Amino acid sequence: MPRSPIETRVQPLKLIKRRKKILGLGIITLVMILSLVWQASYTGWFSSEQELKVWIFDVGQGDAIFIETPEGKQILVDAGAGGTILTKLGEVMLPWDRTIDAVVVTHPHADHEGGLPEVLRRYNVGTIYETGVLGYNDLQETVEELVFEKGIETVMVTDKLPPPTLGEGLGVGVLAPDTNLQNKKIDNLNNSSIVLLLTYGETSILLTGDAAFEEEPEILNDIIEPIDVLKIAHHGSVTSTSREFLETVAPRYAIISVGAENDYGHPHPATLERLKTQNIEMFRTDLDGDILITSTGGEPTVESRPLPF
Numbered sequence: 001m002p003r004s005p006i007e008t009r010v011q012p013l014k015l016i017k018r019r020k021k022i023l024g025l026g027i028i029t030l031v032m033i034l035s036l037v038w039q040a041s042y043t044g045w046f047s048s049e050q051e052l053k054v055w056i057f058d059v060g061q062g063d064a065i066f067i068e069t070p071e072g073k074q075i076l077v078d079a080g081a082g083g084t085i086l087t088k089l090g091e092v093m094l095p096w097d098r099t100i101d102a103v104v105v106t107h108p109h110a111d112h113e114g115g116l117p118e119v120l121r122r123y124n125v126g127t128i129y130e131t132g133v134l135g136y137n138d139l140q141e142t143v144e145e146l147v148f149e150k151g152i153e154t155v156m157v158t159d160k161l162p163p164p165t166l167g168e169g170l171g172v173g174v175l176a177p178d179t180n181l182q183n184k185k186i187d188n189l190n191n192s193s194i195v196l197l198l199t200y201g202e203t204s205i206l207l208t209g210d211a212a213f214e215e216e217p218e219i220l221n222d223i224i225e226p227i228d229v230l231k232i233a234h235h236g237s238v239t240s241t242s243r244e245f246l247e248t249v250a251p252r253y254a255i256i257s258v259g260a261e262n263d264y265g266h267p268h269p270a271t272l273e274r275l276k277t278q279n280i281e282m283f284r285t286d287l288d289g290d291i292l293i294t295s296t297g298g299e300p301t302v303e304s305r306p307l308p309f
């Protein structure tokens with residue numbers, strides 16, 4: 001039967017629309033694949049090298065540090081203030097990876113622990129390391145409830161804690177606090193900060209939380225040789241990172257995790273001056289974005305590696 005003129009006109013139009021749709025979907029898929037390939041090479045998802053990677057995320061005013069060991073263990077040290085941490089983790093972790101081996105809460109301040117509830121909701125966390133010191137907000141309660149609900153193992157930290165096994169040549173030591181702070185109240189929570197020394201071959205990285213002058217002697221007691229990379233304490237505050245501390249730690253690189261135009265005046269010009277006097281190469285998350293430290297066991301590399309989001 002001959003087709004009506006209308007039918008013959010309509011058919012090709014439908015075909016054109018379908019082709020356009022397929023083309024559109026094709027372009028979207030291609031863009032997605034290209035961006036995944038780019039992300040994989042940018043963040044080193046499939047890097048075959050036995051490499052230690054430490055990301056100091058740019059989470060605004062706060063701290064969030066993500067460690068990936070050469071054997072693939074993942075440790076998060078603090079989670080920043082809000083939801084930014086989820087975006088960052090999504091960018092450096094494989095899309096199907098929903099597990100983080102350990103989370104360290106240096107101290108219960110919102111700019112370090114605030115993002116933790118979201119992390120606990122979205123990821124399966126193996127163990128939480130904290131001091132158990134009493135905080136002044138209901139954040140701890142929210143975290144405790146989630147920890148209980150999900151049955152997450154919690155370890156209370158002092159520097160007597162035997163270092164966990166992380167892999168060949170890799171160590172993480174607790175340098176402070178020296179005393180058990182569980183259920184204790186202290187005047188300045190910053191001085192309850194868990195301070196970690198991460199070592200891999202010749203590489204050493206010191207993560208100081210928000211430790212102020214008062215906590216520095218506890219840290220210095222355990223420092224035997226110069227450190228390669230120092231995460232500056234308390235966002236570059238003037239009450240941390242004394243001259244004596246810097247002289248003993250003698251880092252090659254310093255990283256300040258700090259929000260742009262924050263209300264606290266961090267980092268303080270005096271702290272910056274102390275770093276400058278000692279010719280320490282400095283990185284800042286407010287100026288350099290996300291910072292990546294890598295090491296294959298020799299000298300570490302520190303670079304600004306801003307993630308897209």
Ligand SMILES: [Zn+2]
Nearest residue numbers: 062111210234
């Ligand atoms: Zn802080």
